Each structure stands twice: as structure tokens, then as C-alpha cells.
Amino acid sequence: MIKVLIVDDEPKLREGLRTLIPWEEEGYTVVATAANGFEALEKFHTFAPGLVVADIRMPGMDGLELITELRKQNANCHVLILSGYADFEYAKRAISCHIDGYLLKPVDEEELISYLQELRVTIEREEQFSKLQTEAEVSHHEAWLRGLLQPGSEDITVPEAASRLGLQGESEVILLQLMRPLKGEDGREERVRSLLERYLPPERAIFFSLPPFLGFLLKEPLKDEAARTALWQELNRLIAKEGLDFYAASGGAAAEPEQAAASYTAARELLEQAFFGRREILVDGAVEQWAEAVEEPGELTDSERDEEMELLLAVETGSTEVLSPLVRQIICKLVETRHEEAYIKDNLIRIVSSTIARLEAVNPDVRTLISENASPASEVYNSYYLSDILSMVADYLEHIAKQLNTGGRGDEIKRITDLIQRRYNENLKLGMLAQIFNYNSAYLGKMFKNQIGEHFNTYLDKVRIEKAKQFLTQGMKVYEVAERVGYMNADYFNAKFRKYVGVSPSAFRKEQ
Structure with a gap:
């Protein structure tokens, strides 16, 4: 629809023109009316109409003065003049202002409609030409940008591209990656682009699109961290209007146009690693390093550690304070194995699922807890930052741990003996439990001996042997029983059984 502004000092005539003419049938829509030239100028700048229908004589600023002012401002609009005076001088003055028609009052409806029909064809041609011209300018503009940021991609030199773009001195490339617009809503990216172009006018930045x-290209680099934070916050405000998440990175300042390509490359490389960084920042340097390190590594070597087992025991015993560090250590190992988003997400979900399954195997109450607390799998797969995933997984496991231990955690030794009764077949180690309970293993061992009357390993062996006797009584084979109670070596199991029972497992089974 072509927008129309009606200007006349007579209210009845304004209303009559607005309601009696079938504007929409002819492809027009009346967006505003005005009582004089001054009011018309204000509304023109607000609504940007394609057609102004104005009375030639009005108080204050008349129609001819209005048109003259619009032409001075290079306003791109068409004008129809209305007059109650069949005066040749008025007609001459109006024609000199490049009007599109001159109608006498009272307005003949058919004559006005005829003008509207002719003007619609003219305006549509102009709009089509303007669109083609804009597309051509954009095409050239993007070619110059590619020549600047990706030297060799276009038949244009970097100095020529910089000259065409009016680029001199320092600059800085800021790259954005919008995160997976929903199917059928790709128009959101265009709306984001429009918002960004309005926020960063041509005198401040050159906007571009190099999929994805x-x-x-900022014509003046960001001065400091405060400027980077302010830019990120504004980008977030604009893009959030379309409900999209995004990565943003700066390639750093380029001292001269020839270095803009290096700034672009640096920003692109940072975006490729943005998953490993932090949200709510404009990435402008090395992303967070997920090196496997803890402030106090404890007494177990890397080869002795079994973080997945520690994670299970920490949840089961309600040791929530160590869960986040354990999840981080697991993530560090995954990153070290394969620096790849999908691999890390898949394995984290596998570890969480395995932990829950192993909890369910010894605690029927876990099934109810799980049904009441949805798995974080969906959130993990839909997350764009590894730091967020760490928080999601740790929070989920901490919640399960608290729910499992609602009666209070009690003293550590009681929790350890209860754990042994449930996990006798696991590879339990005093050092591992010391890590979980934040004790020195020697000190924890003394505590255990003083309270239970036996060393940790002795107590564990005795529990295993008692369980083994039950299984042997049921007729199970010796090697099956050995594995069932946590001894992977059958000969070692035989030796332990003889030590505590006085006969071999086979002899014991025959006696039953």
C-alpha cells in the first residue's frame, strides 16, 4: 500500500477525502491528516508517505511553501495540489514545485481516482527501480567487503576495497553467529540484521553477511573492556527481541585496512571455539581452558582415579560439595580426549545416565526421585556453552544427592560402612573415599579403625566374603562368585576366602 498524507485547514474536507475516496481499492492507505504545513512537515517525517494531497492555501505555511520545503529536504514523495482558485499564477507556481497534479475544489472524485491510478503505476516503477538499484549497491558493497576481509575471493585488491568502502586507519571486525533459528522462522535473522544496522549507522560501522x-567492521576499534561489555549488552538486548541466542567475537583492532582480514580470521577462529568459553562476553581472546587440574589434587594419581566411580559415591553419600569439582574433572578429561562439542555432550549424558542406573540398582527409592526430576539431557544438548553444561549437570546431581540423604548425612564412618554394604562388589578404595569426604586417607583410616575395630580393607574383605558364602550356598560357581563380590582374580578370591573361612570356596560349597 502507498501511504498518503492529507493536508487541509478545513476539517470537513480532510475527513471527506479520507472517507469518501476508496483509497485501499486503488492501492493506497491514508496514514495521517494535517491542518497546515507545519503540522504536515512533522507528520511527513513520522510516516514518510509516498503521496501528499495538500490544499494550496492554508494559514501559517500554505501548500506551496510546504512543497518548497519538502523539495529542499530532498523528500522523495509525489504531490497533488487542491485549490479553490482557478488562478493561473498559482498553477504556474505549483508546477514549478514539480507537482503531479492540480485539482480544483470541490474535488471531482473520478478525476482524483484517475490521478491515483496513474500515480500508482509511476510509484510502483520507481519502487522497483529503487529496489534493483539498492540490490546492485549491496552486491557491490558485499564484493568490496569480501575483497577486504577475504583477499583473493574477489577480483579486487585490498587497497581498492578499502577505498571503495571509505575505510581509513584503524578498524575492528565483530562477528556474530545466531544459534539455530527455528524452522520456518528464518526471517528472524533478517529482522536481527535490520535492528543491528539501525543500531550501528554507516558512519560508525560497515555491516556485512558472510554465512554462517x-x-x-567498526571504523573505530573498541577502546577497552568496558566498551566491549557495553557492546555485548546492546547486542544481547537487540537479538533477544527475536528470541535468539548468539555467539559474538572480536578479532581485535586492525591498525590499517590491510590488517582487517586478520581481524576477521581471528574473530572467526574464536567463534569456532565459543562453546568452550563463557556466555555474556564479547570473546576477544583465548577461550577458557578446560585443563585437567585441581587446586589440591589429593593422594590419588591420574591412573588411580576413577572420577565416574567417585561421582556415583558422592551422589550416594550426599557429598554435594565435591560434585561440581568432580563433574569439571570429568569434563576436562573428555575435552582432553576429544575437543569436540557433540562428543562431550554425548559422554556426559552417558555418565549421568549410568550414575542414575547404578543408584537405582541398590536403592529402589531412586526411581521415584528420577521420575520427579527430569534428566538434564535435553538442556545439555540444547546448550551453547560448556560452562552452562557443567552447572546443569552438577545442579541435577546435587539435587538427587540431597533428596537421597534427606535424613541428614550422619557421621562419615557410618556412611562408609553403609556404602560398603551396598557397594561391596565395586572397586572401593580408602583414598577415593578420602577424596569424597575431604580427609587425608591415613587420618580417615585411623578414624575407621578406631570406630569399627578393623582396618578399612579388612572390613571390606569380610563383607565380601560373607556375601560370597551366601552366593556359594545358592550353588553359584566359584569364578562367578568372585566377580559378583568384587574380586576380578579368582585365585586372589580363593586366597582371601581361605584366610577368613579356613577352607576353599569349592570345599565350602560342597559342605552346604
Whole structure:
């Protein structure tokens, strides 16, 4: 629809023109009316109409003065003049202002409609031409940008591209990657682009699109961290209007146009690693390093550690304070094995699922807890930052741990003996439990001996042997019983059984 502004000092005539003419049938829509030239100028700048229908004589600023002012401002609009005076001088003055028609009052409806029909054809041609011209300018503009940011991609030199773009001195490339617009809603990216172009006018930045990235070349680099934070916050405000998440990175300042390509490359490489960084920042340097390190590594070597087992025991005993560090250590190992988003997400979900399954195997109450607390799998797969995933998984496991231990955690030795009764077949180690309960293993061992009357390993062996006797009584084979109670070596199991029972497992089974 072509927008129309009606200007006349007579209210009845304004209303009559607005309601009696079938504007929409002819492809027009009346967006505003005005009583004089001054009011018309204000509304023109607000609504940007394609057609102004104005009375030639009005108090204050008349129609001819209005048209003259619009032409001075290079306003791109068409004008129809209305007059109650069949005066040749008025007609001459109006024609000199490049009007599109001159109608006498009272307005003949058919004559006005005829003008509207002719003007619609003219305006549509102009709009089509303007669109083609804009597309051509955009095409050239993008070619110059590619020549600047990706030297060799276009038949244009970097100095020529910089000259065409009006680029001198320092600059800085900012790259954005919008995260997976929903199917059927791809128009959101165009709306984001429109918002960003309004926020960063041409005198401040050159906007570009190099799929899968949007970006802009700042004509003045960001001065400091405060400027980077402010830019990120504004980007977030604009993009959030379309409900999208995004990565943003700066390639750093380029001292001269020839270095803009290096700034672009640096920003692109940072975006490729943004998953490993932090949200709510404009990435402008090395992303967070997920090196496997803890402030106090404890007494177990890397080869002795079994973080997945520690994770299970920490949840089961309600040791929530160590869960986040354990999840982080697991993530560090995954990153070290394969620096790949999908691999890390898949294995984290596997570890969480395995932990829950092993909890269920010895505690029927876990099934109810799980049904009341949805798995974080969906959130993990839909997350764009590894730091967020760490928080999601740790929070979920901490919640399960608290629910499992609602009666209070009690003293550590009681928790350890209860754990042994449930996990006798696991590879339990005093050092591992010391890690979980934040004790020195020697000190924890003394505590255990003083309270239970036996060393940790002795107590564990005795529990295993008692369980083994039950299984042997049921007729199970010796090697099956050995594995069932946590001894992977059958000969070692035989030796332990003889030590505590006085006969071999086979002899014991025959006696039953």
C-alpha cells in the first residue's frame, strides 16, 4: 500500500477525502491528516508517505511553501495540489514545485481516482527501480567487503576495497553467529540484521553477511573492556527481541585496512571455539581452558582415579560439595580426549545416565526421585556453552544427592560402612573415599579403625566374603562368585576366602 498524507485547514474536507475516496481499492492507505504545513512537515517525517494531497492555501505555511520545503529536504514523495482558485499564477507556481497534479475544489472524485491510478503505476516503477538499484549497491558493497576481509575471493585488491568502502586507519571486525533459528522462522535473522544496522549507522560501522556469520567492521576499534561489555549488552538486548541466542567475537583492532582480514580470521577462529568459553562476553581472546587440574589434587594419581566411580559415591553419600569439582574433572578429561562439542555432550549424558542406573540398582527409592526430576539431557544438548553444561549437570546431581540423604548425612564412618554394604562388589578404595569426604586417607583410616575395630580393607574383605558364602550356598560357581563380590582374580578370591573361612570356596560349597 502507498501511504498518503492529507493536508487541509478545513476539517470537513480532510475527513471527506479520507472517507469518501476508496483509497485501499486503488492501492493506497491514508496514514495521517494535517491542518497546515507545519503540522504536515512533522507528520511527513513520522510516516514518510509516498503521496501528499495538500490544499494550496492554508494559514501559517500554505501548500506551496510546504512543497518548497519538502523539495529542499530532498523528500522523495509525489504531490497533488487542491485549490479553490482557478488562478493561473498559482498553477504556474505549483508546477514549478514539480507537482503531479492540480485539482480544483470541490474535488471531482473520478478525476482524483484517475490521478491515483496513474500515480500508482509511476510509484510502483520507481519502487522497483529503487529496489534493483539498492540490490546492485549491496552486491557491490558485499564484493568490496569480501575483497577486504577475504583477499583473493574477489577480483579486487585490498587497497581498492578499502577505498571503495571509505575505510581509513584503524578498524575492528565483530562477528556474530545466531544459534539455530527455528524452522520456518528464518526471517528472524533478517529482522536481527535490520535492528543491528539501525543500531550501528554507516558512519560508525560497515555491516556485512558472510554465512554462517553476520558481522560489522567498526571504523573505530573498541577502546577497552568496558566498551566491549557495553557492546555485548546492546547486542544481547537487540537479538533477544527475536528470541535468539548468539555467539559474538572480536578479532581485535586492525591498525590499517590491510590488517582487517586478520581481524576477521581471528574473530572467526574464536567463534569456532565459543562453546568452550563463557556466555555474556564479547570473546576477544583465548577461550577458557578446560585443563585437567585441581587446586589440591589429593593422594590419588591420574591412573588411580576413577572420577565416574567417585561421582556415583558422592551422589550416594550426599557429598554435594565435591560434585561440581568432580563433574569439571570429568569434563576436562573428555575435552582432553576429544575437543569436540557433540562428543562431550554425548559422554556426559552417558555418565549421568549410568550414575542414575547404578543408584537405582541398590536403592529402589531412586526411581521415584528420577521420575520427579527430569534428566538434564535435553538442556545439555540444547546448550551453547560448556560452562552452562557443567552447572546443569552438577545442579541435577546435587539435587538427587540431597533428596537421597534427606535424613541428614550422619557421621562419615557410618556412611562408609553403609556404602560398603551396598557397594561391596565395586572397586572401593580408602583414598577415593578420602577424596569424597575431604580427609587425608591415613587420618580417615585411623578414624575407621578406631570406630569399627578393623582396618578399612579388612572390613571390606569380610563383607565380601560373607556375601560370597551366601552366593556359594545358592550353588553359584566359584569364578562367578568372585566377580559378583568384587574380586576380578579368582585365585586372589580363593586366597582371601581361605584366610577368613579356613577352607576353599569349592570345599565350602560342597559342605552346604
